[in-house]
Amino acid sequence: MIEPDPAFLSVHSVSKRFGGLLAVSEASFTVKEGSITGLIGPNGAGKTTLFAIVSGFEKPTSGRVLWRGEEITGRPPHRLAQDGIARTFQIVQPFAGLSVRENIAVGAFLRHRRRADALAVAEQVAERVGLSAELDKPAAALTVAGRKRVELAKALATQPKLLLLDEVLAGLNPSEVRDIVPVVRAIRDGGITVFMIEHVMQAVMNLCEAVHVLAQGRIIAGGTPAEVVRDPAVIEAYLGHGAATRLASHA
Numbered sequence: 303m304i305e306p307d308p309a310f311l312s313v314h315s316v317s318k319r320f321g322g323l324l325a326v327s328e329a330s331f332t333v334k335e336g337s338i339t340g341l342i343g344p345n346g347a348g349k350t351t352l353f354a355i356v357s358g359f360e361k362p363t364s365g366r367v368l369w370r371g372e373e374i375t376g377r378p379p380h381r382l383a384q385d386g387i388a389r390t391f392q393i394v395q396p397f398a399g400l401s402v403r404e405n406i407a408v409g410a411f412l413r414h415r416r417r418a419d420a421l422a423v424a425e426q427v428a429e430r431v432g433l434s435a436e437l438d439k440p441a442a443a444l445t446v447a448g449r450k451r452v453e454l455a456k457a458l459a460t461q462p463k464l465l466l467l468d469e470v471l472a473g474l475n476p477s478e479v480r481d482i483v484p485v486v487r488a489i490r491d492g493g494i495t496v497f498m499i500e501h502v503m504q505a506v507m508n509l510c511e512a513v514h515v516l517a518q519g520r521i522i523a524g525g526t527p528a529e530v531v532r533d534p535a536v537i538e539a540y541l542g543h544g545a546a547t548r549l550a551s552h553a
């Protein structure tokens with residue numbers, strides 16, 4: 303199991319109930335500073351709900367979230383963004399009437415009041431995610447892969463310390479996935495801790511140093527990618543034997 307790291311992000315026995323449904327059940331885990339950490343598990347396992355709790359979009363029914371040793375449970379998203387926690391959304395919805403530059407600048411306004419400053423930050427961030435050539439295009443004109451990059455850039459423009467990525471690779475073809483993997487790695491190399499929900503297991507294996515596995519709201523395993531793909535509980539609940547064998551042979 304992964305060593306606790308109370309100084310960065312730690313989630314303690316968090317549960318979330320929606321009416322009769324227990325979407326997250328006593329989940330506890332940590333994310334180590336400077337890591338790329340994955341959150342995997344079957345559809346409906348509660349992954350997005352956990353992200354929403356960490357980023358302040360949902361309040362847990364019980365449990366605590368600590369950020370750099372300070373309790374942040376239930377703190378609203380705009381305050382958490384100021385504290386350095388940013389997230390992307392699974393369904394990307396850029397402001398269609400705005401250019402790529404303006405879309406990214408929306409994130410930059412968190413820390414920059416002047417429009418010119420926010421637009422300058424947007425340009426720097428665009429370079430990091432490979433959007434420099436698209437800055438003046440309307441966001442609506444981009445492909446799905448381009449819109450995913452805009453979503454990533456908008457979150458990066460808030461200058462976070464922890465970036466929560468909710469399925470940034472979903473809907474991309476294999477070559478688009480290959481192109482974005484180094485972008486995520488470079489974000490971490492630039493000093494931003496990345497916590498990512500992802501179903502593309504090959505990318506999880508390539509990128510993550512630690513992975514937590516959620517099934518039916520519970521954390522059922524945690525460890526390195528090579529460890530979790532060999533874990534019988536993870537094979538049973540999520541991967542299946544064929545995929546697990548293929549992944550383990552590449553690990």
Ligand SMILES: Nc1ncnc2c1ncn2[C@@H]1O[C@H](COP(=O)(O)OP(=O)(O)OP(=O)(O)O)[C@@H](O)[C@H]1O
Nearest residue numbers: 320323325343344345346347348349350351352392
């Ligand atoms: N606001 C809500 N109200 C009621 N039920 C919800 C709400 N949000 C999520 N749920 C339910 O909670 C459960 C967990 O959903 P969640 O989206 O967190 O899973 P997930 O692991 O992110 O799934 P996926 O991989 O499909 O995105 C699901 O059964 C979902 O229908």
